[in-house]
Amino acid sequence: MQITSPHPTNPTDDLDLLDRYWRAANFLSVGQIYLLDNPLLREPLEPEHIKPRLLGHWGTTPGLNFIYAHLNRAIQAQDLDVIYVCGPGHGGPGMVANTYLEGSYSEIYPDITRDADGLRKLFRQFSFPGGIPSHAAPETPGSIHEGGELGYALVHAYGAAFDNPGLIVACVVGDGEAETGPLAASWHSNKFLNPAHDGAVLPILHLNGYKIANPTLLGRMSDAELKCLFEGYGYEPLFVEGSEPAAMHRQMADALDVALASIRSIQQNARQPDATVERPRWPMIVLRSPKGWTGPKEVDGLKVEGFWRAHQVPIANPRGKPEHLALLEAWMKSYQPETLFDAQGRLVPELQALAPKGARRMGANPHANGGLLKRELKLPDYRGFAVEVTSPGKTIAEATRELGKFLREVITLNADNRNFRIMGPDETASNRLDAVFDVTERVWMEGIEPYDVHLAHDGRVMEVLSEHLCQGWLEGYLLTGRHGLFSCYEAFIHIVDSMFNQHAKWLKVSRELPWRRPIASLNYLLTSHVWRQDHNGFSHQDPGFVDLVANKKADIVRIYFPPDANTLLWIADHCLRTYNRINVIVAGKQPAPQWLSMKDAATHCDAGIGIWSWAGTEPADEEPDVVMACAGDVPTLETLAAVDLLRKDLPDLKIRVVNVVDLMTLQPRSEHPHGLSDRDFDSLFTADKPVIFAYHGYPYLIHRLTYSRTNHAGMHVRGFIEEGTTTTPFDMVVLNELDRFHLAIEAIERVPGLSVSAAHVKQKFRDALIEHARYIRAHGEDMPEIRDWVWPNSSGGTTPAQAGD
Incomplete structure (x- = not known):
């Protein structure tokens, strides 16, 4: 797409200041990877200033810093509500650097002060025993996504945007991550985003061309081919590419202005009275920049910048090789730290002024600490949905069908505040929860035929035949303060084993961070289970997901096996009231004897x-x-x-x-x-x-x-x-x-x-x-x-x- 900014910037505007801010973030990122001491290089760099073990990743970081700085500019200029989802797995140095520069990091961690001593501590803690991880982990302000496992950034971003009409989720997708199956499917999430009442996702595909030791597939594709690909997905791609900083700043500023103007136009049109809402063509940005941008061009005569050798630690042994130490010092001094930080080690005032203020800072945005925004879910009295049991085993009922009636009322009670969604891979009716369709529909932004059933642009049920998307949407939804339920066939919940692992780890760490407020629990309903998949056969018969769940920390996981409908109703009500947990409910959907009255079920389940x-x-x-x-x-x-x-x-x-x-x-x-x-x-x-x-x-x-x-x-x-x-x-x-x-x-x-x-x-x-x-x-x-x-x-x-x- 031809980029013509609706808000053209003057060549002498603040892009030079923006470049200095970017250099400050790059300097801090390199310092975190390498330095124990001498954080501002105010004395000659010595081997004892270098960490004994060099852990961290440089290659993706300068591009992430570049994007963060430009988002700051747009937030400031247009008073935007933006969170940053960092898909590239090893972008931790950049996310920490930017939240430190904007001040949100020091507010949460007062010991990391905004001066030379604070910089020393900031550098030392990174990937260091007793310190912080190398990823954008729960410890990182502004993060709802840990990039340790690739593939889930975009689906998390969309989950955060649903029912958040004022929010823009800037999601950086690394070109390595873009090769994963879940990420490839995630591009289709735009078919479920309703501009009338949802927020917006701005995907930024970061093409630096290389993974750990190989080129990336998308990085080697031509612009023409990429344009066709993403237009086919339903996006309007904007291309920003090059390596010369001044020209890249100009391109990125213009592209971001165009993208934001497009988002604003789409939403304004959809939110007009009596507007006919159809699926729009949302903007996205394709950013081509060198891997390891602004780092050393060569080390030991081998190509580094713009190549896979920049992926991790470009200069391998500055502690043991004088030539490596000199190269590191020259690299860090190329950012001109004396022009970025004052005598006390504070970011100079004109650069501090570039960061948004208060909750507009991406590291302080409450949507990235969703417990701050969490509203209690309104729940009906589960006893009103009881199956009458006068004698054990005489009544026959379908447990999940009775649960569907309860969930129908949950949706009704929360219709106004848009606080609850059900996710599932095309199985809501199959799993006997179809009572919910009495009061809502399946979300569907594509074309709808007259003979289609329960499809609408607006709905509380989200179905797509990808367990990855269902799980990721729900995680993003919960992490930004809402509630939900994931219903799935028992055998195929294994598809998201690893996503479950990552969310459990996130919750485990979050519970240990007092500033992370509790979020609603991730609730699984596993049905169509092993003992009633006699018609589909062996491929559908596997009850092993709970074995994986049982491995996790006791404070995180709960596993329930309700024997009938009344116990299922009690357990569902209980699970929907909990927070910071993962609840797994395994229940059948076929007609079966009912054993306990509601009174006895409540007593039994409570114990x-x-x-x-x-x-x-x-x-x-x-x-x-x-x-x-x-x-x-x-x-x-x-x-x-x-x-x-x-x-x-x-x-x-x-x-x-x-x-x-x-x-x-x-x-x-x-x-x-x-x-x-x-x-x-x-x-x-x-x-x-x-x-x-x-x-x-x-x-x-x-x-x-x-x-x-x-x-x-x-x-x-x-x-x-x-x-x-x-x-x-x-x-x-x-x-x-x-x-x-x-x-x-x-x-x-x-x-x-x-x-x-x-x-x-x-x-x-x-x-x-x-x-x-x-x-x-x-x-x-x-x-x-x-x-x-x-x-x-x-x-x-x-x-x-x-x-x-």
Whole structure:
């Protein structure tokens, strides 16, 4: 696109000052990588001034500093509300340098003063033991995105812009990052951004041409090819390219003015009364600049600037090689620090004046510390959505369908403040949450045909067939102060394993920073789960995401297995009220027996684990012969069916039924705040009786959580053992030996003396398994006695454990 600035700058305007500001940021960035002392080079540089280990990345940093300085100029001139998302993974030196120059860094960290002593501390702490990371981490003011793992900058930026009508999110996308799958899909986020009520994202593709040791794909593409690519994505690209600073400043100032004028025009047109809103062509900037710009051209006779050798530490050994030390000193002095900082080491006043003030500084913008803006989510009384349960197992309902009704009301209550969204990969209806479509639609800025269903330019549901985008949008939305839910098929949530990891790490560090205010929790609803993917087959059968979740810090993660609709409603309400956590809820969507009234469900969920006295046969004053434990809706069904078999065939067997809804209660209290004390754990599971534990996922996780318990040796866990196919629902549990017959047989085998005396009962159950295999192959469905099984009449009630919060 031809760049003609709507606000043409005079050649003698402040671009010379802007260049000095950029040089100050570059100087501070180099200092962080290299220096322990002598921060302003006011004495000759000596080996002892150099860090013994040089860690950090220079290559992308000067370009990031260049962009930051120009955004400052635009914010000042137009009083803009802007945050900066730094995609290039190793841009930490630049982000720290710029927030220090604008003053926000020293306000948060008063020990890093704006003088020579503060500079010394600033340099020393970078990538140094006890200091700060090399990325734009939670410790960095103004950051909502850590570039340690590449691919997520643009999707985070769009998540931040949704429902933030006054915000502009400047997102720098590195050309290395642009090669990742998630980033490539993220360009399509513009099809979900509504200019009438959302903010704007200004992507800035930073082409410096090289990754760690190779050229980048986009960096080698011609401008003509890039123009076609991004026009195809729906953008209007503006090109800024070169290496001569004065000309580059002029180009960037003009391009930024054009882009901002375009954004302003798009939004003004969309926000007119009775405006017809269609998907606009949003602007973006393609910035070509040399990797390691303004750094050493060559080191030891080898090309550095404009090449991959500039990626990390261009001058490798200034502490040990005099020629390297001299080269570093010359490099740093080329920025003329004596013209940038006064006698006390403070940025000179005319450069300080270039930074925005107060909350307009990108390092102090409250959207980048979203807890400052977080409003409480309005929630209905979950009890009003209860499924009536007069006797355990008699009522049949779909748990997630009932949750959909609750979420419908959540959307209604928060419609005015636009504070809640549901994300999912084209599965909201499939996962039985379609009641939400009574009050909202799916966001869709592309064309809408008359026969389309539940598509609109405005809506609270966001669906795209990319788990990466769903997760990234929600993270950006939460990090800027809002609330949401991510619904996904259980097997395919693994696609975002690494994104979950990064968000968990972000929360872990953020909780340790008093200035980072709490944000709403990231809530996952995993359904269409392993035990009810019999129709889609083995590819859709994997319950292992919770194993990954359980690895994280106890203060961060929670894992819930509601056995029915009422427990799911209680848990969903609870999770939506929490903050600074990741909550994983695994719940089925198929018609299933309902076990607990809402009153009993609330009691049970509040404890997280409990004895279902109505299901067991143990006398009140005696210990059981066997404990039948379960976690998950299908394991609970099969456990209760197994208990029913044992009650009928072995009426003298004393059985206790324990249901686990909060998986983390199994850990010791010392390991997790929800964990049971050893005394409470033993009171539930006994100290020496066999425990037959039917678990939703891979069995080893239960062993891992309970390994230190008194009765761990007595824990016999059955779960998913990687057997699956397209088959009947009951055959899925049979294949994995989690069915009622295998559970009952194991109980008989584990109770001392029973294996011999009840051999005829075991044989009966084995015969039933043989008959099951014959029947499904003949009829293609489960036996009637399996399909139609119901729990015998009983009065309700649970005995909750004395668990934690």
